[in-house]
Amino acid sequence: MSALVKLENVSKTFTLHLRAGTVLNVVENVSFDVEPGECVVLGGPSGAGKSSLLKIVYGNYRCDSGHVFVRDGEDYVDVVGAEPRRVLALRKNVMGYVSQFLRVIPRVGALDVVAAAGRESGLQADIAQKRAAELLAALNVPERMWMLPPATFSGGEQQRVNIARGFISDVPVLLLDEPTASLDAVNRSVVVRLIDEKKAKGTAIIGIFHDEDVRERVASRVVDVTRFAAKAA
Ligand SMILES: Nc1ncnc2c1ncn2[C@@H]1O[C@H](COP(=O)(O)OP(=O)(O)OP(=O)(O)O)[C@@H](O)[C@H]1O
Numbered sequence: 001m002s003a004l005v006k007l008e009n010v011s012k013t014f015t016l017h018l019r020a021g022t023v024l025n026v027v028e029n030v031s032f033d034v035e036p037g038e039c040v041v042l043g044g045p046s047g048a049g050k051s052s053l054l055k056i057v058y059g060n061y062r063c064d065s066g067h068v069f070v071r072d073g074e075d076y077v078d079v080v081g082a083e084p085r086r087v088l089a090l091r092k093n094v095m096g097y098v099s100q101f102l103r104v105i106p107r108v109g110a111l112d113v114v115a116a117a118g119r120e121s122g123l124q125a126d127i128a129q130k131r132a133a134e135l136l137a138a139l140n141v142p143e144r145m146w147m148l149p150p151a152t153f154s155g156g157e158q159q160r161v162n163i164a165r166g167f168i169s170d171v172p173v174l175l176l177d178e179p180t181a182s183l184d185a186v187n188r189s190v191v192v193r194l195i196d197e198k199k200a201k202g203t204a205i206i207g208i209f210h211d212e213d214v215r216e217r218v219a220s221r222v223v224d225v226t227r228f229a230a231k232a233a
Contacts, residue, residue: 002071003033004173004204005057010066010080011230012052025230026052030066032223036172036202039195039218041209044225050208053225054175056080057206058097059087070094070173092121095173098166100181102158104151111136111146114164121169128168135164139190155182167194174198176207180214192217 010030016022026049034040042050055061057068059079069076072094077086091097105113111132118128136146139160145153150161163179176195180188188211195218198205209215215222 003035003069004071005034005206006067006069006076007032007053007057008067008069010053010056010063010068012049012056012061012063013230027225027228028230030225030228034173034204034206036204037199038220039199039205039207041207041215041219041222042225043215043222048225048229050225051177054097054177054206054208058091058095058175094171095175096121096166096169096171097175098163098177098179100159100162100178102150102162102165104149104158106151107149109147110141110150110153110161113150113161114168117165118168121171123169131168132164135168135194136161138194139164140187156184156187159183160187163191163194167198170201172203174203174205174207176205176209178208178210180209180211188214 008031011028012026014024014026016024030053032040042053044050052061056063057079059082063080066080068079070079070090072090077090079087079090114132114135115128118131119125123131133146137143141157141160145157150158153161159179159182166174166179180191183191192214195205207218209218
């Protein structure tokens with residue numbers, strides 16, 4: 001089987017323009033592949049560069065050198081240097097990103113927020129609606145809240161709506177940036193089950209999980225980011 005994501009010699013620095021151009025070296029020569037059905041967990045202490053790497057894969061951050069190949073059908077697209085339009089197409093059809101925060105859309109109810117993400121990724125409207133309801137129910141969002149806009153939901157409730165949004169589509173690559181950060185044990189277990197289901201369908205997942213128990217339950221393998229700590233940092 002060929003990898004769905006391949007990082008090759010990715011190096012990242014930040015230039016702090018408000019600090020006299022100080023250069024912060026974060027990671028150097030990061031290389032790893034993610035095969036279908038694998039959940040690769042990024043490990044390492046706070047500040048090691050885990051979130052930055054996920055953002056590079058998603059095309060949110062540029063890197064200084066290296067390549068991030070994402071498989072789109074038979075082709076590999078190098079996110080580094082790809083046209084913005086190509087990156088947007090990948091985000092629609094190939095890779096999803098779930099952060100710990102929901103960017104709320106005013107006046108749209110939770111069920112519609114989730115279903116809309118499904119439709120945007122190509123699901124038929126009725127299927128998107130059905131899956132949205134199933135996911136919100138599985139994640140214990142009470143039905144009486146489904147028609148309400150999530151702006152006033154608690155942190156954990158918003159996070160569960162966000163997870164439903166991220167998991168509704170069938171994209172082959174999922175990037176998870178601490179999706180369980182403010183969840184209770186019951187809902188953390190639901191997320192573990194949802195991740196297992198994605199793995200069984202062949203989704204390639206790269207994730208960051210603070211919770212050690214979750215990390216152990218979902219990780220196919222851990223890539224310790226400190227291995228790639230920049231020498232000049
Ligand atoms: N946009 C940015 N501008 C400048 N520096 C940044 C930026 N984003 C991250 N950094 C710096 O890069 C380093 C790596 O940050 P990153 O968020 O990737 O670490 P992390 O391993 O995900 O940490 P945590 O576990 O605390 O979330 C940190 O020193 C951080 O200050």
